[in-house]
Amino acid sequence: MPSPAAIDAATVGHKIGDISAAIAAVARAEGLSINTDFGGHGVGRTMHGDPHVANDGKAGRGYPLRAGLVVALEPWFLQTTDELVTDPDGWTLRSADGSRGSHSEHTVAITADGPIVLTDRSFLGVD
Template sequence: MIEILTPTELLRAKDSGALVANILYTLRDRCTVGTNLLDINQWAKEMILEAGAQSCYVDYAPSFGRGPFGHYICTGVNDAVLHGKPHDYALADGDLLTLDLAVSLRGIAADSAISFIVGDSKPAESVAMIEVTERALRAGIAAARPGARIGDLSYAIGSVLTDAGYPVNVEFGGHGIGSTMHQDPHVPNMGRPGRGYKLRPGLLLALEPWVMADTAQLVTDADGWTLRSVTGCRTAHSEHTIAITSNGAEILTLPTLGN
């Protein structure tokens, strides 16, 4: 299903996006050496419920997971890049942490992810990997406008990732979003320009470049959810929800709390 939102629904989408971003950046500021992933999940739950919103993850049970997910946020540490299931782990200095959050507010969902390094140690390779995913995300957003094709966005994202020397997995990528978290069209992180669905005003997309340092292959944890690099290398993930407008693309998942 591909949804085209009305102007009224787009206004609600902006509220959903701001909520997701504010929660993510509040959590980022709270995460220090010794913070437990289960505490992050609890904080996310409290902020979601306080806002009168609903988690898109708690009851999420797709075919590829051992669902339902049962938690309020995805927490990936180091080699865990997607669907990281919170568990009893205290963050260490230099850990690369990815927080991925999707929330529905007044019937419209928004989805975003950030990667950052915990503590004072800042491994140069990890910093570079995070920056590349952020740069690829900016490139994908810049390519998003009415009349563009999904392949144009995929090509823009993939060109940044491959030019930086990273292998690209195309099994998991961006997606449409609206009244539900995951919708068509699929937005791979590599593609051919001029191909695929033509973008229209009112379409919401969640673009999410992610990479693993030395592989494109994933392995699933025993928890049935957490996806890790098959080699154990570090990973990074950046994501925004955007709205296609008559003038281009508007980023919905930007914080409004002064972060």
């Protein structure tokens, strides 16, 4: 799951870089490597739309976050390398050195009242 820090940064008035910096700060605090070849993205009428949400970035930079924007936050954390390789199936990704990795995704709507995690099923009373 993307860190609460990244979700908390997904607020009106912030920028995409604030989300990216929050993701990276959590990874670094845990001693993890961050893959920057992939990341999150805007959610709309096309798959993987703009804006791109990098997994490492500079706070205060990038696309301004406005109410109504929906983004997928997709951290890619790896144990000992930041490089991924693609399996022969053309789909499966693995760390280049065989170490453990983690990828997760949450879709977040940015609203005037704060972020809403659309992929959090707990509000439905479902585990």
